[in-house]
Amino acid sequence: MKNNNIKIGRYSFEEYLAAAKSFHGYAAPGVIIGGIMVDFAMEHMPEGVLFNALCETSSCLPDAIQLLTPCTIGNGWLTVRGLGLFALSLYDKYKGNGVRVFLDSGRLENYPEINSWLFKLKPKGEQNKDLLLEQIKEAGRDICGMQKICIASQYLGKHSKGNILSCSKCGEAYPVKDGSICLSCQGKSPYT
Amino acid sequence: MKNNNIKIGRYSFEEYLAAAKSFHGYAAPGVIIGGIMVDFAMEHMPEGVLFNALCETSSCLPDAIQLLTPCTIGNGWLTVRGLGLFALSLYDKYKGNGVRVFLDSGRLENYPEINSWLFKLKPKGEQNKDLLLEQIKEAGRDICGMQKICIASQYLGKHSKGNILSCSKCGEAYPVKDGSICLSCQGKSPYT
Numbered sequence: 291m292k293n294n295n296i297k298i299g300r301y302s303f304e305e306y307l308a309a310a311k312s313f314h315g316y317a318a319p320g321v322i323i324g325g326i327m328v329d330f331a332m333e334h335m336p337e338g339v340l341f342n343a344l345c346e347t348s349s350c351l352p353d354a355i356q357l358l359t360p361c362t363i364g365n366g367w368l369t370v371r372g373l374g375l376f377a378l379s380l381y382d383k384y385k386g387n388g389v390r391v392f393l394d395s396g397r398l399e400n401y402p403e404i405n406s407w408l409f410k411l412k413p414k415g416e417q418n419k420d421l422l423l424e425q426i427k428e429a430g431r432d433i434c435g436m437q438k439i440c441i442a443s444q445y446l447g448k449h450s451k452g453n454i455l456s457c458s459k460c461g462e463a464y465p466v467k468d469g470s471i472c473l474s475c476q477g478k479s480p481y482t
Numbered sequence: 483m484k485n486n487n488i489k490i491g492r493y494s495f496e497e498y499l500a501a502a503k504s505f506h507g508y509a510a511p512g513v514i515i516g517g518i519m520v521d522f523a524m525e526h527m528p529e530g531v532l533f534n535a536l537c538e539t540s541s542c543l544p545d546a547i548q549l550l551t552p553c554t555i556g557n558g559w560l561t562v563r564g565l566g567l568f569a570l571s572l573y574d575k576y577k578g579n580g581v582r583v584f585l586d587s588g589r590l591e592n593y594p595e596i597n598s599w600l601f602k603l604k605p606k607g608e609q610n611k612d613l614l615l616e617q618i619k620e621a622g623r624d625i626c627g628m629q630k631i632c633i634a635s636q637y638l639g640k641h642s643k644g645n646i647l648s649c650s651k652c653g654e655a656y657p658v659k660d661g662s663i664c665l666s667c668q669g670k671s672p673y674t
Contacts, residue, residue: 313548314557321556344672349643353556356505356548363555363562364513364545365506370555371672373665374643374657379673390673395648395655408655409646439673451541451566454601456587463587463600465566473565480536480563481571481582481631 296430298325299332299358303427309357319407319419320350320376322426323433327351327391328358330431331380334389342383343368344441346375369445376408379439386441394435401425401433488622490517491524491550495619501549511599511611512542512568514618515625519543519583520550522623523572526581534575535560536633538567561637568600571631578633586627593617593625 298306310321335341343361345352348370352363355378361367367383381388398405403422406412451465457472464472490498502513527533535553537544540562544555547570553559559575573580590597595614598604643657649664656664 314554315552315559318557346666348555349558350556353554356554356556360507362506362545362548363540364542364548365510366540367507371670373670374660375654375664375666377654392654396653410643442672442674445672451602461588462567462569462584468566472567474538474567478563478565480634480637482578482634 296326296427298329301325306357310353313357314350314353317423318350319404319422319426321354321357322423323376323393323404324351324354324378325358326426326430327378327393327434328354328380330434330436331378331389331391332359334436335380340383341367341380341388344379344381344445345370346373346377346379348372349376351376351378366448379441381439381441384446386443386446388439388441390437390439392435392437394433397433397435401429404429404433488518488619490521493517498549502545505549506542506545509615510542511596511614511618513546513549514615515568515585515596516543516546516570517550518618518622519570519585519626520546520572522626522628523570523581523583524551526628527572532575533559533572533580536571536573536637537562538565538569538571540564541568543568543570558640571633573631573633576638578635578638580631580633582629582631584627584629586625589625589627593621596621596625 296303301309306325307317310317314321343355343359345355352370355368356362377390377392379388379390393408395408403418403425407422453466454463455466457464457475459471459475462472469476488495493501498517499509502509506513535547535551537547544562547560548554569582569584571580571582587600595610595617599614645658646655647658649656649667651663651667654664661668
């Protein structure tokens with residue numbers, strides 16, 4: 291049996307399960323596979339390079355990135371783009387070059403429970419969670435693909451909010467570049 | 483001197499500074515004020531109600547939510563809408579009713595360093611970080627406004643990804659509802 295001593299970042303496999311449960315609410319398969327993917331990607335970033343992360347799905351994987359890297363939604367070093375792909379990239383935050391790690395669906399033949407999960411072949415209630423976790427641990431990086439990438443220039447650099455003023459309608463501070471009143475007062479409020 | 487024993491969620495003020503530094507990379511003013519706001523909002527949610535969070539800015543505040551509530555980007559209980567307002571809401575995930583907490587710029591008269599920070603009146607290098615932190619601790623909830631809200635129905639409920647297939651171009655698993663090939667292969671790839 292291989293991968294008995296699998297590490298995910300600074301965690302043992304079991305420690306990572308606990309960290310995922312604590313942050314994400316439960317040890318979701320996507321956060322566990324995601325952790326293995328993030329760990330794989332980090333190992334391929336040159337030491338000392340300040341990197342950002344781009345996540346190609348909003349499901350589960352962003353939390354693996356936030357658990358294992360310095361990149362979070364709130365510090366702006368993690369960007370989530372809803373492309374619907376179970377993949378992420380880490381890239382030099384100034385130059386844009388880095389690596390992309392994806393879940394390679396062509397390598398799931400020996401891991402039918404992972405295949406079932408990824409392609410949603412069974413209703414959630416019928417998933418064998420123990421077997422799924424066992425296959426994730428067994429598979430490790432075997433099911434991950436890696437590519438060198440360079441991020442498009444529009445995603446590089448910090449985008450300043452520009453000047454801030456009080457909205458003349460609601461009174462709250464807002465970026466002037468959004469218009470003469472804030473976006474919420476312009477009708478984009480999510481509340482009824 | 484008031485607010486000497488301020489608590490932020492389960493943390494003391496100093497413990498929360500350390501948690502913010504560990505997760506966000508540094509104890510950013512927005513994560514600290516945000517923590518006070520999230521704590522205020524949580525106290526007004528009825529016990530036992532499962533709630534989601536909506537954050538009206540992508541800067542700093544989402545990390546306060548992720549530190550203090552069960553809501554994260556990856557578990558889908560936190561939604562970030564870039565309205566440019568320093569405000570968040572917590573709401574009953576089934577019914578949509580809840581509270582919105584915002585930084586009330588009309589109450590900053592006695593806290594000039596917070597006012598300077600919010601309206602970006604000084605370059606970052608000229609901020610007095612110690613004074614800013616002191617004023618944040620001193621102000622506590624005094625600078626927070628609260629409103630009852632109800633979230634619009636389109637933000638309620640879970641949106642299923644639907645069926646998943648392999649993209650006929652790149653081979654990766656993608657939601658069929660995105661089209662005959664995945665969004666990335668449709669030209670939305672963020673890589674060059």
